[in-house]
Amino acid sequence: YPVHSLNISIPDFHNTPKRYQDFLQTLSTADAELVQAVQPEIEFLHERSDQFGLFWEALHKQRLPWRVTHNDTKLDNILFDMDTDQAICLIDLDTIMPGSALFDFGDALRAMGNPSAEDEADLGNVEFQMPVFEAFTQGYLSATGDILTEQEISWLALSPWLITIEIGMRFLADYLQGNQYFRIHYPRQNLNRCRTQFKLASDMEAQQSLMESIVQEISNLNS
Numbered sequence: 001y002p003v004h005s006l007n008i009s010i011p012d013f014h015n016t017p018k019r020y021q022d023f024l025q026t027l028s029t030a031d032a033e034l035v036q037a038v039q040p041e042i043e044f045l046h047e048r049s050d051q052f053g054l055f056w057e058a059l060h061k062q063r064l065p066w067r068v069t070h071n072d073t074k075l076d077n078i079l080f081d082m083d084t085d086q087a088i089c090l091i092d093l094d095t096i097m098p099g100s101a102l103f104d105f106g107d108a109l110r111a112m113g114n115p116s117a118e119d120e121a122d123l124g125n126v127e128f129q130m131p132v133f134e135a136f137t138q139g140y141l142s143a144t145g146d147i148l149t150e151q152e153i154s155w156l157a158l159s160p161w162l163i164t165i166e167i168g169m170r171f172l173a174d175y176l177q178g179n180q181y182f183r184i185h186y187p188r189q190n191l192n193r194c195r196t197q198f199k200l201a202s203d204m205e206a207q208q209s210l211m212e213s214i215v216q217e218i219s220n221l222n223s
Contacts, residue, residue, distance in 0.1 A: 003066050003098045010095060013071055014103045016166045017053040020045065023173045030176035038191070041172055044198050048165060055102050055155070055162060063151055069099030074111035101144070101152055106159030109136055110167060113160065114200055119192040126196050128203035133160070134214050141215075145222040153219050157211035161204040168197025 012018045023045065027035055035042070058064040070077070072095045079088045111118075113132045116125045137156065141148075174181045175190035182190055204211065 001068050003068050006068065006096065006098055008097050010071075010097070013095065013097065014099060014163070014166065015056050016162060017056055019166055019169055019173075020049055020052050023169050026173045026176050034176055038172060038176070038194075041168075041194060041198060045165070045169055045172075051162070052166075055100055055159070058151070059100055064100050064102070065149060065152075066098045067101050069097065069101065069104050071095040071097055071099055071103055071107070073104045073108040075108075076111075101148060102155055102159040103163060105140060105156055106161070106163035107167075109133055109160040110164040110197070110200065112136065114196065116196070118196060119189050120196050121192050123195060123199045126199040126203075128160075128200050128207065130207060130210065130214075133211060134218075137215055138218050141218050141222050145219060153215065157208065157215045160211075161201050161208070164197050164201045164204065168194045168201065171197065 027042065055064065059066060070090055070093075072092060073090075077090055077092045079091060080086065081088055109132070113128045113136075114120075114126060115129060116127075120126050140156075141153075145153075171182065171190045171194035175188075175194065179187070179190055182193070184190055
């Protein structure tokens, strides 16, 4: 499909470095007490910020190909047949734009790899499930292995980490801005969402080598 014929409905949707710059701007205007209370989360982002531009810069330097992407591949946006459990279709198509395959792969695993609620308050219940990562990667590469470039495949294991941090950063920014974007049901929900994402990202960091080896092994089998 001619990817650049698509309308960009939400500019910079997965532009992680711009999201980070917007977050820094939020810190300069947010309530000082709120900012003080989330210093561990702020430091978590600062320590990793030098990697935020990896995918976005690669797209613009043509190291990654632009592809038709959904950009919001959480499980809620897939309809399933209740009798067969087979996927029927994607919904919420308003975010379909030019992007990277890494955005969709990473966001899907961010959403599917956590067995707990997105706003789980007890972080002891939050973990990144490696069996889910392996099964999803197997299915994904069986359908796309002859389409993806070597660079895309080499960064598959990293993509859930980067997208998870990006979403967590957006939750934190919205919390500091008074919860204007994401719908909430209680005042600290976006903060809990942020902390859940950062716990998932930490789990991914601890298992990064294993994730990379799984991708490589499955890719070799499919080649």
